[in-house]
Amino acid sequence: xxxxxxxxxxxxxxxxxxxxxxxxxxxxxxxxxxxxxxxxxxxxxxxxxxxxxxxxxxxxxxxxxxxxxxxxxxxxxxxxxxxxxxxxxxxxxxxxxxxxxxxxxxxxxxxxxxxxxxxxxxxxxxxxxxxxxxxxxxxxxxxxxxxxxxxxxxxxxxxxxxxxxxxxxxxxxxxxxxxxxxxxxxxxxxxxxxxxxxxxxxxxxxxxxxxxxxxxxxxxxxxxxxxxxxxxxxxxxxxxxxxxxxxxxxxxxxxxxxxxxxxxxxxxxxxxxxxxxxxxxxxxxxxxxxxxxxxxxxxxxxxxxxxxxxxxxxxxxxxxxxxxxxx
Numbered sequence: 001x002x003x004x005x006x007x008x009x010x011x012x013x014x015x016x017x018x019x020x021x022x023x024x025x026x027x028x029x030x031x032x033x034x035x036x037x038x039x040x041x042x043x044x045x046x047x048x049x050x051x052x053x054x055x056x057x058x059x060x061x062x063x064x065x066x067x068x069x070x071x072x073x074x075x076x077x078x079x080x081x082x083x084x085x086x087x088x089x090x091x092x093x094x095x096x097x098x099x100x101x102x103x104x105x106x107x108x109x110x111x112x113x114x115x116x117x118x119x120x121x122x123x124x125x126x127x128x129x130x131x132x133x134x135x136x137x138x139x140x141x142x143x144x145x146x147x148x149x150x151x152x153x154x155x156x157x158x159x160x161x162x163x164x165x166x167x168x169x170x171x172x173x174x175x176x177x178x179x180x181x182x183x184x185x186x187x188x189x190x191x192x193x194x195x196x197x198x199x200x201x202x203x204x205x206x207x208x209x210x211x212x213x214x215x216x217x218x219x220x221x222x223x224x225x226x227x228x229x230x231x232x233x234x235x236x237x238x239x240x241x242x243x244x245x246x247x248x249x250x251x252x253x254x255x256x257x258x259x260x261x262x263x264x265x266x267x268x269x270x271x272x273x274x275x276x277x278x279x280x281x282x283x284x285x286x287x288x289x290x291x292x293x294x295x296x297x298x299x300x301x302x303x304x305x306x307x308x309x310x311x312x313x314x315x316x317x318x319x320x321x322x323x324x325x326x327x
Contacts, residue, residue, distance in 0.1 A: 028273070028274055028277060029274055030094075030268070030270040030271050030274055033094055033271055033274070034065055034066070034067045034094065034095065035067070036067060036095065037067055037068040037069065037070050037095070038061075038065065038067060038068075038069050038070070038094070038095050038096070038097065039069075039070045039071075039072050039095065039096050039097070040054050040058065040069065040070070040071055040072065040097045040098070040099060040261065041072050041074055041082050041085070041086055041090070041096065041097070041098045041099065042054055042071060042072065042073050042074065042075075042082065042098075042099050043074060043075060043076070043078070043079025043080070043081065043082035043083060043098075043099070043101070044073070044075050044079060044101075044166070044194045044195065045073060045075040045193065045194040045195070045196055045197070046073050046196075047195075047196045048166075048194050048195030048196050048216055049132055049195055049212075049213055049215030049216035049257075049295070049296075049297060050099060050101060050195070050257075050259060051071065051073060052215065052295050052297065053099075053129060053130045053132075053215070053259060053292070053295070053297050054071045054099055055071050056288060056291045056292055056295060056297075057069075057129060057279070057282055057283070057288065058070070058071055059287075059288070059291075060282035060283075060285040060287060060288040061278060061279065061282040063282075063285070064278045064281050064282050065275075065278050075193060075194055076193065077108075077114075077167070078104055078107075078108065078166065078167030078168065078169060078170055079100075079101060079104055079105065079108070080108050080114060080116065082098065083098065083100075083105065083108065083116075083118055084116075084117050084118060086098045086118075086264070087117060087118035087122050087264070088117070090263075090264045091264065092124075092263065092264040092265065092266035092267040092268075093267070093271075094263065094267055094268070094271035094272075094275065096263075096264070097126065097261045097262065097263055097275070098123070098261070098262050099259055099260070099261060100123065100259070100260060100261070100262055101170075101171070101257055101258070101259050102171075102257070102258040102259070102260070102310075102311065102314050103169075103171055103174065103258075103314055103317065103318045103321070104167075104169060104170050104171065104257070105120075106120075106311075106314050106315055106317075106318030106319075107168075107169030107170070107174075107318050107321070107322055108169060109315075109318075110315065110318055110319050110322055111169060111322050111326070113326070114169070120311065120315065121265060122264065122265050123262040123263075123264070123265060124262055124263040124264065124265050124266070124267050124272055125260065125262055125304055125307040125308040125311060126260070126261045126262055126263055126272055126275050126276050126279065126304065126307070127260055127261055127275070127276045127279040127280065127301065127302060127303055127304070127307060128258060128259070128260030128261075128300055128301060128302035128306075128307045128310070129259055129260055129261065129279065129283065129299070129300070129301070130215070130257075130258070130259040130260075130292075130297050130298060130299060130300060131256050131257075131258045131259075131298050131299075131300035132213040132214060132215045132216075132256055132257045132258075132259065132297055132298060133213060133214050133231055133232055133233045133237065133255070133256045133298065134171060134172065134175045134211065134212070134213055134214075134231070134232035134255035134256055134257070135211075135212065135213065135214050135217055135228045135229075135230065135231045135232060135237075135243075136150065136209050136210070136211055136228065136229045136230055137199070137202060137209070137210045137212065137217045137220070137221070137226050137227070137228050137229070138150070138202065138208070138209050138210070138226060138227060138229060139202055139203050139204075139205060139225065139226050140224060140225055140226055140227060141205065142208070142209075142227075144208070144209065144229060145227075145229075146229060147229045147230040147244070147246070147249050148249070149229075150208075150209055150229060151179075151183050151185060154183070154185035154186065154187055155183075155184070155185050158185070158186045159186045159187070159188050160188060161187055161188060161208050161209070162187070162188045162189075162190050162206075162207040162208045162209070163176050163187040163188070163189055163190065163207070163208065163209045163210075163211055164189075164190045164191075164192055164198045164201055164202060164207040164209070164210045164211065164212075165189060165190070165191050165192070165198065165211050165212070166191075166192060166193070166194055166195055166198055166212060167191050167192070167193065167194075168191050168325070169322070169325070170257075171213075171255055171256065171257045172198075172211040172212050172213070172257075173189070173191065173211075173325065174255065174321050174324075174325075175211050175232060175253070175255040176189055176211050177321070177324055177325055178253050178255065179246075179251070179253065181324070182251045182252070182253060183251065187209075190207055195212055195213075195216040196216075198210050198212060199212070199216060199217075199220060202226070203220060203225055203226060209229070213256070213257045214228070214231065214237060214240075214296050214298075215295060215296045215297040215298075216296075217296070218239070218295070218296030219296075221240075228240060228243050229243075230243065230244050230245060230246050230249060231243055231244075231245055231246070232245070232246055232253055232254055232255040232256065233245050233254060233256075234247070234254060239296065258300070258310070258314075260302065260307050261275075261279065263275070272304060273304065276303050276304050279301075280301055280303070283299060283301055
């Protein structure tokens with residue numbers, strides 16, 4: 001009899017614990033949210049690596065939250081057009097997120113000449129998604145077969161070798177400046193509106209070299225239309241084992257475009273936390289992982305707290321680099 005009572009007690013505790021766990025998990029989902037589609041605004045054109053990453057995530061995220069996730073492109077001024085619209089019009093109700101690109105957002109916020117109508121305080125960090133390494137691409141017909149070829153020609157013809165970026169203050173722009181500083185060369189820097197435009201210009205021979213990110217380069221490289229001279233990583237990129245890093249070539253340069261999601265400041269924290277958890281689940285989806293790998297996009301999850309601290313750390317770095325290109 002005593003054993004039966006103990007067994008019943010244990011069973012009761014297990015059931016109670018399971019009920020408590022179920023309630024705790026249910027509490028993670030805010031009441032009556034979401035009840036309609038969630039839109040993610042993108043400050044760059046369709047087809048670029050920023051755009052592709054959002055659209056891949058959206059497919060997995062909609063399965064988690066039970067509502068459509070829409071990608072909305074608002075390109076212009078290195079994402080400043082979208083961020084301004086987001087600040088002015090996005091409601092803090094959990095139905096509009098923005099993709100932010102680091103260090104792009106900091107070089108807009110802290111560059112007085114950009115005259116931004118928003119600050120970092122206007123954005124509530126949710127989660128980071130991608131950390132896309134920088135690289136240099138040339139078309140297959142280019143005379144540059146190695147990084148040294150490009151550097152040597154830039155030294156021989158100061159200011160004549162054209163290097164394209166996705167805009168003033170972008171991670172690509174900062175990377176060009178860093179190469180100039182470290183290799184003691186001078187490029188003719190051409191700022192274009194987005195990755196597809198810059199890539200098209202490079203493949204068409206209108207620019208000599210394109211500074212951008214691996215995620216936007218891989219399709220052209222894999223199809224044989226272009227080659228990458230070097231990657232801006234600590235180690236070689238796994239899918240490009242024959243491409244050296246800048247460090248291997250004697251330049252201590254590491255650069256990437258880090259991309260994550262924000263809500264407008266003032267969005268209720270239960271909604272923010274629910275979306276943070278939902279993005280993490282979506283990123284763990286095997287289909288999402290496979291599609292991101294095929295797109296050449298490197299996953300790097302950071303939750304609310306970690307992503308917020310990362311952004312704060314990048315603020316000071318950006319302020320220092322702005323001085324370099326505003327001289």
